Amino acid sequence: MSTIVxxxxxxxxxxxxxxxxxxxxxxxxxxxxxxxxxxxxxxxxYMVVATEDDYRPFEFVQDGKPTGYDTELLGILRKxxxxxxKQEIIPWTGLLPGVDTGKYxxxxxxxxxxxxxxxxxDFCSPVSDATVYYVKRANDDSIxxxxxxxxxxxxxxxxxxxxQALPQLQAMLEKEGGKLGSVVQYVSxxxxxxxxxxxxxxxxxxxVINLQLLIKEKPGVFALGQPVAAKTYIAWAVKxxxxxxxxxxxxxxAAERKNGEMYALQKKWLxxxxxxxxxxxxxx
Amino acid sequence: MIExxxxxxxxxxxxxxxxxxxxxLSALSAAVSLVAGAMLAAALMARNQLLSRxxxxxxxxxxxxxFLLFAYMVYYGLPSLGLRWDxxxxxxxxxxxxxxxxxxELLRGAWRGLPAEMLEAGHAFGFHGAGFVRRIVxxxxxxxxxxMLGNQVIxxxxxxxxxxxxxVNELTHAATVLQAKYFMPFASFVSALLLYWVLxxxxxxxxxxxGARAELRR
Amino acid sequence: xxxxxxISLLQGALVTVSLSLAGIALGLPLGLGLALIxxxxxxxxxxxxxxxxxxxxxxxAVTLGLLVFFALPTIxxxxxxxxxxxxxxxxxxxxxxAEIWRGALVDFSREQYDAALSVGMPKLLxxxxxVLPQVVRAAMPALVNEMTLLVKASPAVAxxxxxxxxxxxxxxxxxxxxxxxxxxxxxxxxxxxxxxFVLAQRLVESRRRRLAFA
Numbered sequence: 001m002s003t004i005v006x007x008x009x010x011x012x013x014x015x016x017x018x019x020x021x022x023x024x025x026x027x028x029x030x031x032x033x034x035x036x037x038x039x040x041x042x043x044x045x046y047m048v049v050a051t052e053d054d055y056r057p058f059e060f061v062q063d064g065k066p067t068g069y070d071t072e073l074l075g076i077l078r079k080x081x082x083x084x085x086k087q088e089i090i091p092w093t094g095l096l097p098g099v100d101t102g103k104y105x106x107x108x109x110x111x112x113x114x115x116x117x118x119x120x121x122d123f124c125s126p127v128s129d130a131t132v133y134y135v136k137r138a139n140d141d142s143i144x145x146x147x148x149x150x151x152x153x154x155x156x157x158x159x160x161x162x163x164q165a166l167p168q169l170q171a172m173l174e175k176e177g178g179k180l181g182s183v184v185q186y187v188s189x190x191x192x193x194x195x196x197x198x199x200x201x202x203x204x205x206x207x208v209i210n211l212q213l214l215i216k217e218k219p220g221v222f223a224l225g226q227p228v229a230a231k232t233y234i235a236w237a238v239k240x241x242x243x244x245x246x247x248x249x250x251x252x253x254a255a256e257r258k259n260g261e262m263y264a265l266q267k268k269w270l271x272x273x274x275x276x277x278x279x280x281x282x283x284x
Numbered sequence: 285m286i287e288x289x290x291x292x293x294x295x296x297x298x299x300x301x302x303x304x305x306x307x308x309l310s311a312l313s314a315a316v317s318l319v320a321g322a323m324l325a326a327a328l329m330a331r332n333q334l335l336s337r338x339x340x341x342x343x344x345x346x347x348x349x350x351f352l353l354f355a356y357m358v359y360y361g362l363p364s365l366g367l368r369w370d371x372x373x374x375x376x377x378x379x380x381x382x383x384x385x386x387x388x389e390l391l392r393g394a395w396r397g398l399p400a401e402m403l404e405a406g407h408a409f410g411f412h413g414a415g416f417v418r419r420i421v422x423x424x425x426x427x428x429x430x431x432m433l434g435n436q437v438i439x440x441x442x443x444x445x446x447x448x449x450x451x452v453n454e455l456t457h458a459a460t461v462l463q464a465k466y467f468m469p470f471a472s473f474v475s476a477l478l479l480y481w482v483l484x485x486x487x488x489x490x491x492x493x494x495g496a497r498a499e500l501r502r
Numbered sequence: 503x504x505x506x507x508x509i510s511l512l513q514g515a516l517v518t519v520s521l522s523l524a525g526i527a528l529g530l531p532l533g534l535g536l537a538l539i540x541x542x543x544x545x546x547x548x549x550x551x552x553x554x555x556x557x558x559x560x561x562x563a564v565t566l567g568l569l570v571f572f573a574l575p576t577i578x579x580x581x582x583x584x585x586x587x588x589x590x591x592x593x594x595x596x597x598x599x600a601e602i603w604r605g606a607l608v609d610f611s612r613e614q615y616d617a618a619l620s621v622g623m624p625k626l627l628x629x630x631x632x633v634l635p636q637v638v639r640a641a642m643p644a645l646v647n648e649m650t651l652l653v654k655a656s657p658a659v660a661x662x663x664x665x666x667x668x669x670x671x672x673x674x675x676x677x678x679x680x681x682x683x684x685x686x687x688x689x690x691x692x693x694x695x696x697x698x699f700v701l702a703q704r705l706v707e708s709r710r711r712r713l714a715f716a
Contacts, residue, residue, distance in 0.1 A: 019527050022588075026528070029585030032578055053663055054673070063506050064513075088583065090663035093464045094572040100467045101575040120467045158457075159464025184371070184451050185461060187661075190676035191360075197679055198363045200370065218679070285576070348693040352657040353668050353685065360672075360681040438560065445562030449660065456565045463572070470573040476565050477557070484560035 035102040038244035046084040047245075049074065050104040053089045054188045057213050057269045058110035058128075058234070061089065069269035070236075073127065074108050076261060077252055091187060093159040096121065099239050106245060107237045112161035112207070114232070115283045122246050125253040126233035126281050128266065129274045132162055134203045134225040135211045137196060143203065146226055150178025152202035155192040158185035162205045165229035169205070172228065197221055207234070209270045233281045254279070288471035295462055302458025303479050305372075309454060310441045310483075313379035317440075318433070320380065321387025322426075326417045328392050339388075346385035352446040354382055359450040375447040375454075379440060386436055394429035395421055427498040434491030438484050445480075455479060503683050507674045511684065514670030515691045521584075521666065522653045522695075525591030529652070530645065532592065533599025540600070541607045551600070558597030563658035566590050571662045587659040595652045602648060606641035607633070646703040650696050667691055 041047045051059040051070060059068040066089055078085050088104065099107045100120045112130050113123050134154075136143045143149060150173050156163045163185065170180040184201055186192040193214060196204045205228055206214075215222050236253075238245045256262040263273035292299065327339040346354075355378040359371065369377070398421065406420035426433070448457035455476050463472035539551045558566075567590040571581060581589065610633060618628045657668035665673075671688040675681030 015527075019531060022524055022527055026524070026585040026588045026592075029582040031580050054676075064510065088663070090583065091661060093460050094469070094568070097463055097467045097469050098572060098575065101469065101572075103572070103575040103580045116465070158461055164465075185453075185457070186451055187449055188676075191672070194360065194676050194679055194681075198360075198368060200363075200368060221679075288576075345693070348696045349689060350654040350657050350668065350692055352660075353671070353688055353692065356668065356672060356681075357685050357689075360675055361685050364680075364682050442560070442562040445564045446658070448564060456562065456568070459565070460568065468576075469568070470576040473565060473569040473573045477561050477569060480562060480565065481557055481560040485556070 035099065035239040035242050036105050036245075037242060038248050041083055041105060041245070046086055047081070047105045048086045048088065048103075049106045049108040050088050050090055050095050050098055051107075052092050052095060052109050052188075054190050055092070055110055056190075056210065056217075058210075059089075059108075069265055070108050070110060070127070072265055072269070073256070073262070076256065077249075080252065092157055093187075096159070096237065099237060102239065105238065105242075106249065109236065110207075110234045111237050112232055113235055113281055113283060114161045114164055116164060117161075117237070118240075118282060120240055121237040122240050122242065123235040123237050123281070124246060124249045125257075125279055126235045126277045127253065127262065128207075128209065128234040128270060129231075129277065130161075130207045130209075130234040131227050131231050132165055132205050132229040133208045133211055134205045134228050135193075135196070135214065135222045136203045136225055137199070138220055138223040140202070140223075143225065146172055146228065147176045147178055149173060149203060149225075150176075150181070152181045153184060153200070154181060155184045155186060155195055155201035155204045156206075157189050157192060158187065161232075162207075162229075165205070168230060169228040193218075193222070205229075212271060232283070233277060235281070250280075285470070288468040289475070291466050291468055292462070292471045292475050295466065298458050298462055299455070299475060299479070302453060302455040302476075303483075305453055306441065306444050306455040306480075307483065309372075309375055309379060309444050309447070309452070310437065313376055313383060314437045314440050316380045317383035317387050318426075320384035321391055322417070322422055324384055324388035325391035325395060325425075326414075326421075328388060329395055343385040343388050346382060347389070349382075351378070351382055351443045352449065354378055355446055355450055371447075371451045374450060375444070375452040378447075379443065382443070383436065383440055386439075387433070390429050390432045390436060391422075391425055394425040394432075397428060398424055427501065430491055430495045430498055434487055437487050437491075441480065441483050441487070503674060503678070503687075507678075507684065508687075510665070510670045510674070511667060511687055511691070514665055514667035514688075515695075517664060518653070518656050518666040518692075519695060521587050521591060521659060521664070522649075522656050524588045525595055525652050525656075526649050528588070528592040529595035529599050532596040534603050536596065536600035537603035537607055540604055555597045555600050558593055559601070561594065563590060563594050563655040564661055566594060567658050567662055583662045583664050586662055587664045590659065590662075591652060591656060594655060595648060598648050598651070599645060602641050602644040603637070605644075606637045609640060610637055642706050643703060646699060646706060650699045650703075653692070653695055653699065 036044070036047070051066065054060050057068055059066065059070045061067070066087065074085065074087065095107055095109060096111060096117065098104045110128065111117070113126070134149065143152070149169070154166070156166070163183070166180060166183065173180055181202070184195070186195070189206060189210065192201070192204050195201050203225065211224055215224060236249060238249070253262070263275060266273040324339055324343060327335050328343065330336050355375065358378040359374040362368065402424070403420065406416055411420050444454055445456040447454055448460060459472045459476035463469040536551050536555060539547050567587065570590050571583065571586040574581065614632055615628065618632050657666060659666055660669040667688045671684035674684040
């Protein structure tokens with residue numbers, strides 16, 4: 001048999017094996033999806049949690065490593081847990097629905113507690129205060145108070161509680177004879193703020209913590225406004241009804257409050273500590 | 285599962301608005317890029333070497349870029365050069381500029397396939413330049429390229445889905461917003477995919493009809 | 503752009519190239535399989551494959567990726583981000599490959615097939631020695647073109663959180679508020695990758711022309 005045919009056979013065979021290995025590897029990444037209770041997690045040896053990829057200072061990626069307030073808190077849990085914790089870093093809009101569909105056991109992320117979300121998720125003990133403010137361009141003198149926001153374009157993240165809270169702002173504006181302007185929905189907040197700096201939108205709403213960090217990181221570009229929604233809190237979430245996992249996480253969070261670690265991390269990442277957060281918080 | 289589709293039906297306005305945006309963006313950009321592509325094709329086939337080479341470089345470089353990256357450059361990059369449009373306009377401009385290059389390439393291929401006798405006869409009858417292109421070359425070239433043009437329109441419809449990432453409220457964006465609000469990703473995305481399919485099948489039918497008429501003409 | 507920004511761009515380039523190669527490697531044989539089912543006109547499977555191919559060819563990569571990653575868990579299948587990206591790209595490209603393979607199979611002249619039949623060649627051998635080599639040569643240009651289209655559709659995986667070149671460039675821009683440098687760098691990298699495919703396409707075509715005159 002000529003060497004050309006032999007070489008070709010060899011290459012084809014090698015390619016065939018490589019493709020088969022690739023297919024097996026890809027299919028191996030498929031697993032059954034169902035939100036696992038604590039017992040199931042302990043039995044299978046790992047828990048899958050989801051964090052967002054770019055929501056400073058709560059969770060973000062720096063130099064290739066996930067970091068931030070939630071990530072550090074999760075790190076403490078990792079050391080204490082008897083099972084492995086797999087962290088998936090994904091864009092926001094799929095995160096909470098992913099917990100509901102069972103893709104992730106818990107959302108270890110800065111999710112604001114809202115009435116709509118309570119229908120599908122059980123929220124853990126709050127990890128931070130979350131009053132929503134607006135931010136505007138520093139050189140924009142046309143906006144001095146909330147009623148100046150009437151008719152102006154607002155940027156928010158798609159699927160965020162800030163988007164859901166816009167009706168509250170709308171009510172505030174309509175009380176003074178104004179109206180809500182057009183709403184632009186972004187994949188993530190850094191892009192929303194980039195567009196605000198460019199001038200496509202007039203203001204962006206986010207929690208006061210995120211906005212204070214933004215102003216610190218980009219001095220002179222932005223200026224903080226006033227609160228635009230009722231006070232609420234930020235908490236991790238599990239699928240509604242997953243009581244065993246909820247109690248496990250709440251136990252961990254209560255312990256971190258008691259030994260002061262949570263407040264220390266809050267001072268480090270969020271700029272202040274919130275000692276008077278309630279143990280649980282539901283909106284009725 | 286069924287209730288999920290029920291919610292989709294209940295919130296269908298959002299989805300339909302997205303569908304309408306997808307339709308208009310695709311239709312407008314298809315029409316304009318066809319015209320622009322025709323002009324670029326004429327430049328590509330021009331006897332002036334400088335013109336044809338320069339246009340060739342432009343068209344080839346557009347075909348090296350992924351559409352999403354190009355859309356990002358139009359949306360976030362152009363403001364640095366002073367051009368700041370809203371997301372719909374940016375999406376439309378990106379689609380038009382991007383696909384003009386592809387249309388130009390398609391039409392050039394069809395042009396090359398035209399019988400030389402017909403073109404020479406056109407020259408003999410006194411048609412030159414723009415008139416030559418418009419009345420002798422383009423009609424048979426476009427009819428010959430109809431199936432490929434249909435494919436390109438389908439590609440435009442699919443590329444419009446990328447515009448969700450630069451906040452254009454088209455079909456995929458509507459489906460994403462819907463599932464983030466009501467926690468029903470399956471019904472949401474399946475509905476979106478089915479609507480895309482309907483659009484594309486519609487284009488294929490249209491192409492078949494026009495192709496049949498083209499055959500009759502010949 | 504800092505030094506780490508360059509590293510993240512190159513890492514993104516690695517992700518783009520490996521995901522594209524994986525999609526191509528899996529999509530080619532899968533497309534051939536689907537095309538064969540339709541060519542052989544297998545009773546129940548053939549129309550099912552036809553509908554599937556039609557659906558997948560109309561599916562935008564972004565929407566398909568969102569379905570595969572976020573929606574499949576509702577029917578019990580949860581996939582990790584990278585395999586989900588590979589599955590999305592594979593599904594998308596195999597549908598187009600199926601049509602390309604089918605076109606080449608249909609164009610294949612039956613005389614050679616019948617000649618092999620008349621000498622009593624077994625079915626598998628007939629296919630492997632007579633049909634396949636010529637079909638591969640006929641389909642190659644269109645297949646390589648589809649490969650470049652796959653590379654250009656690969657940024658869709660950004661919605662799954664996978665950091666490819668495009669997402670890496672966007673992140674840098676969103677942090678520095680200077681998007682043009684990373685975008686231009688990403689542009690250069692994509693052009694290089696696509697250019698390599700175009701070179702491969704020209705190589706294949708010149709070999710084909712050479713062999714045709716041989």
